Amino acid sequence: xxxxxxxxxxxxxxxxxxxxxxxxxxxxxxxxxxxxxxxxxxxxxxxxxxxxxxxxxxxxxxxxxxxxxxxxxxxxxxxxxxxxxxxxxxxxxxxxxxxxxxxxxxxxxxxxxxxxxxxxxxxxxxxxxxxxxxxxxxxxxxxxxxxxxxxxxxxxxxxxxxxxxxxxxxxxxxxxxxxxxxxxxxxxxxxxxxxxxxxxxxxxxxxxxxxxxxxxxxxxxxxxxxxxxxxxxxxxxxxxxxxxxxxxxxxxxxxxxxxxxxxxxxxxxxxxxxxxxxxxxxxxxxxxxxxxxxxxxxxxxxxxxxxxxxxxxxxxxxxxxxxxxxxxxxxxxxxxxxxxxxxxxxxxxxxxxxxxxxxxxxxxxxxxxxxxxxxxxxxxxxxxxxxxxxxxxxxxxxxxxxxxxxxxxxxxxxxxxxxxxxxxxxxxxxxxxxxxxxxxxxxxxxxxxxxxxxxxxxxxxxxxxxxxxxxxxxxxxxxxxxxxx
Amino acid sequence: xxxxxxxxxxxxxxxxxxxxxxxxxxxxxxxxxxxxxxxxxxxxxxxxxxxxxxxxxxxxxxxxxxxxxx
Numbered sequence: 001x002x003x004x005x006x007x008x009x010x011x012x013x014x015x016x017x018x019x020x021x022x023x024x025x026x027x028x029x030x031x032x033x034x035x036x037x038x039x040x041x042x043x044x045x046x047x048x049x050x051x052x053x054x055x056x057x058x059x060x061x062x063x064x065x066x067x068x069x070x071x072x073x074x075x076x077x078x079x080x081x082x083x084x085x086x087x088x089x090x091x092x093x094x095x096x097x098x099x100x101x102x103x104x105x106x107x108x109x110x111x112x113x114x115x116x117x118x119x120x121x122x123x124x125x126x127x128x129x130x131x132x133x134x135x136x137x138x139x140x141x142x143x144x145x146x147x148x149x150x151x152x153x154x155x156x157x158x159x160x161x162x163x164x165x166x167x168x169x170x171x172x173x174x175x176x177x178x179x180x181x182x183x184x185x186x187x188x189x190x191x192x193x194x195x196x197x198x199x200x201x202x203x204x205x206x207x208x209x210x211x212x213x214x215x216x217x218x219x220x221x222x223x224x225x226x227x228x229x230x231x232x233x234x235x236x237x238x239x240x241x242x243x244x245x246x247x248x249x250x251x252x253x254x255x256x257x258x259x260x261x262x263x264x265x266x267x268x269x270x271x272x273x274x275x276x277x278x279x280x281x282x283x284x285x286x287x288x289x290x291x292x293x294x295x296x297x298x299x300x301x302x303x304x305x306x307x308x309x310x311x312x313x314x315x316x317x318x319x320x321x322x323x324x325x326x327x328x329x330x331x332x333x334x335x336x337x338x339x340x341x342x343x344x345x346x347x348x349x350x351x352x353x354x355x356x357x358x359x360x361x362x363x364x365x366x367x368x369x370x371x372x373x374x375x376x377x378x379x380x381x382x383x384x385x386x387x388x389x390x391x392x393x394x395x396x397x398x399x400x401x402x403x404x405x406x407x408x409x410x411x412x413x414x415x416x417x418x419x420x421x422x423x424x425x426x427x428x429x430x431x432x433x434x435x436x437x438x439x440x441x442x443x444x445x446x447x448x449x450x451x452x453x454x455x456x457x458x459x460x461x462x463x464x465x466x467x468x469x470x471x472x473x474x475x476x477x478x479x480x481x482x483x484x485x
Numbered sequence: 486x487x488x489x490x491x492x493x494x495x496x497x498x499x500x501x502x503x504x505x506x507x508x509x510x511x512x513x514x515x516x517x518x519x520x521x522x523x524x525x526x527x528x529x530x531x532x533x534x535x536x537x538x539x540x541x542x543x544x545x546x547x548x549x550x551x552x553x554x555x
Binding site: 081212217239242276289 | 505537545
């Protein structure tokens with residue numbers, strides 16, 4: 001059998017398994033919104049761990065992680081640091097969000113914000129920002145799947161078909177099984193990712209250098225700048241590194257697809273248990289980094305045009321792996337793209353239906369209609385993201401980075417809603433507005449001062465404006481009155 | 486839960502965060518010694534992941550260890 005055919009057959013078999021698991025996961029529960037969106041708020045520790053883990057590990061971390069290690073070296077550790085620190089946010093916010101959500105029937109971030117601040121427009125705005133941020137994120141996953149298929153099968157499966165195959169599978173199980181489908185498939189995909197990453201991460205240095213320490217000794221003698229901060233190729237200063245870790249670790253949980261999973265936990269205790277084990281998920285990045293480091297000397301003579309292709313190049317062209325290994329690599333990387341994509345499609349559909357259409361076009365919809373509308377939105381959003389992927393996937397990464405800094409600006413608003421009842425609607429809105437403006441200016445128009453992460457400056461300004469308004473502005477705003485909750 | 490418990494958890498988080506960014510990570514910014522085949526800075530991040538995990542585990546055991554439910 002031809003190599004590319006074998007790779008394709010193995011991968012299609014994997015997709016079939018995922019589809020089967022996802023559709024079977026539907027269960028016999030009633031078709032309520034709470035079931036479809038939040039697994040009836042009964043998701044236990046094991047599945048919750050894989051949902052929260054696999055959705056963070058996207059095509060971007062699977063390809064971009066090694067890419068950073070290959071092109072810059074040590075600054076890539078920022079990815080390990082921030083992923084490892086995500087549980088801090090889960091530990092602090094998770095149980096409270098889960099409890100409030102259960103008591104008041106929240107299913108989205110917008111529910112919490114609009115109810116606490118007594119402002120439907122604010123919830124609508126949070127919903128809109130969420131959807132606008134998630135669609136490019138989903139497109140990156142779809143484009144990643146297409147690119148992986150094309151490279152690993154030597155163009156036997158072209159970009160458009162690979163992207164389509166992976167996302168028909170995802171849309172099918174999200175459509176039928178909702179969060180239950182995502183949970184069980186993420187378990188399968190998470191195990192797949194971990195196994196493949198460790199296998200490749202140890203096999204590639206072994207194959208090229210004769211071992212991990214041998215590889216690093218070799219790099220230390222020929223290109224030592226890669227192994228310490230600020231890294232190679234201009235590098236990354238400590239300021240940029242540290243602020244990037246802080247923004248990503250603490251702002252990351254503001255992404256609706258993460259935040260809304262807090263509602264689905266069976267108890268606050270489960271969320272705490274998930275955070276205990278969460279740092280271990282960051283170890284998945286260790287083998288991926290090893291692969292990136294392996295590329296430094298291998299491609300020293302003729303650098304790769306795109307650093308993100310380092311894993312693919314090493315597996316397909318340098319290491320001479322048999323085709324079944326290439327097939328498994330493709331499946332593992334697709335697992336990373338699909339598990340994140342499924343969460344994004346599901347969450348974007350829920351937010352679109354509940355926060356955006358709910359208070360506007362669908363005010364009188366019944367629960368059955370809401371579930372159906374959410375399902376249809378899953379298909380529509382996946383289709384839109386697929387079409388965007390066909391048109392222009394490359395400029396999307398920039399868009400995505402932009403989306404990240406915007407999402408982070410919701411942090412003070414959410415903290416206020418959960419822990420600080422005294423913060424007023426006006427103060428948090430002004431803060432978020434100022435923070436977003438500053439972030440956008442530093443991200444796209446002027447250079448960020450000190451080279452710090454633009455999102456970090458945004459958050460600082462956000463917090464300062466909030467505090468100043470709380471202290472001096474509120475007394476004069478006589479029209480403002482917040483009803484007692 | 487007691488104040489000591491909450492301060493303890495907060496201190497654990499603060500130490501772990503600061504160890505992984507400026508200024509904590511400055512002391513680990515070196516290649517040698519190699520540990521588990523990794524250059525020292527790389528190992529530093531692997532190490533702090535383990536510290537974070539152990540601290541959280543202890544915090545969990547104290548707070549939720551004997552609970553049956555919420």
